[in-house]
Amino acid sequence: MSEVDMAVIKPEMMKSYIWLQTADGSIQQVEQEVAMFCPMICHEVIQKGMGSSKNYAISLPQRVNPAMLSLILDYCRFHQVPGRSNKERKSFDEKFIRMDTKRLCELTSAADSLQLKPLVDLTSRALARIIEGKSPEEIREIFHLPDDLTEEEKLEPLKNTTDDPRIRLLNRLYAKKRKELKERQKLKNIEVEEERVDDRSVDDLLSFINGDNGDSKGIKNSKSKKKNRRRKDQQKNTSANEAIKNHNKEPNGLNQVCRSAEVGQKVRAGVGATSNLHDVGDDIFDNKNELDDVDIDDEIDPALKEKIDREVEDFARRLNSDWPERMQEILSFGHERKPVHFSLNGNGSLRRYANSEQR
């Protein structure tokens, strides 16, 4: 329409146009209501008074080339009409985004620069659907991305996800076990100190042992015998070793005591026993009077230690369940070699005993 023609038409019928200029220099005019659907254009018109004529055309961002502008205007033209139903709009949108991936990306970028959020959401969702479920290689192909990560970097996201709850549980149990062992180690160390000053006679010690046949202290003796052989080379406690060697030369009586008091008792039961054994007498026999686990603390690897602990627990449980029978055995001393379980922290076993009575 020429300007003269436009002047003849009644003002009410006159449409307002907004002048837009794309980065390539070309200028076009667009119906006002369509163009104003874009916030960026709206801003330029209202705040800066631009776009009213060819000379004052609004310069669009570089990302908006003529092709993209055309698409965007189509979108705006449709959606700015107030009377449309949601169904209509959805249907339009679905058809609208049917284009190749490259154009979708460019369109997203252009819409974003014009701050046209509904269109950005629409195209982004379409691109998200393209990415969903694809392998990294496929994504690379579609979007022409370089394969520029190192092998190590590729493994990185997986590292976050190998935190196995079982491993954590195991670590916690193990940490608890280690704490127990450390405490026992402390007690042991105290005893090691005391051993050095012990100079009781052999006889004293012998009578001490014999007098304590029936309780846990006797237990230690058998263990010490084994350990002594092992510890012969270790110079940890020379005085203790000497005393022990002396004992080894003792007549059978002592040895018998040792053997008969042999205990399969291990970790848990030992704790209480250990704490009672600050008597110097016992120290002589057993500079490491706890249990195998602690002795070879440093040499055993964690998995094996865990295995040992479990065997121990199983064993302890089995013994606990046979408590009445074992009790008999212990009291009638002189039976040999049957493993005897003393649970000095006898909560579990005693309680069970009581329960079974109540039944």
Add this chain to the structure above:
Amino acid sequence: MEITRILPDECQSLIISLTSPADACRSAIVSHAFRAVAYTDAVWEKFLPSDYRSILSGSSSSSLLSLGKKDVYFHLCFHPILIQNGTMSFQLKKESGKKCYMLGARALSIIWGDTPSYWTWKSLPESRFSEFAELKLVWWLEVKGMIDIRILSSNTNYAAYLVFKLRNRRTIGFRHRAVGLHINVGGITSREVRRVSLDPSQNEIQHVRQREDGWMEVEMGEFFNECGDDGTVQLSLREVDTSYFKQGLNIEGIELRPKDTDS
């Protein structure tokens, strides 16, 4: 054309945030530039539940809030955090970011639970809570739990699981015997009670499964949560035939987590 050159970062983040956590992880091994986008907070904040901030601040792990959003997400997927004064735990399902809750034994209502001769409370590292319930002996076994539907993720199919253990040597009353499991959503009691044995024999259908944390679980029921209607989910375990007594059950809690509809 490289997408990373055409599109500004915010657009790329938006696109990835509209996919899924798994897709975001896959995107992270595509290329350097794409990885940078895939790891942004903008992406992972979308995958976290909308109320994650308030959940974290009310928990014992509020320091997590200082981490990057991706790290918060993965931490919550693999480390249940304690909420509600340590009586409940919260975590996310890693594929979808949906919320999982476990009501600890202390959050449940255990009939006779406060009578020491019937139930005791133990503290052991194998429990994620400070205490779990150990059954000594009862004739009337009844455990109930309740959870507000609004805290669950919407548009999700949830299932409830009883998390427990049977102390082998001490178990009486569960072998070859069933207990009643029931869930009731929003006051609509249209469901039947499931009768399941917690200690089934080899040839019975195995409803009881081993969990990753060392406990066992059995499904109590499932329901679809649309959009957080008001109301509560009532959960119960019940075996009140008093002709025989029950012994040897440890209860860690009841877990609610999303369940795939086809599994």
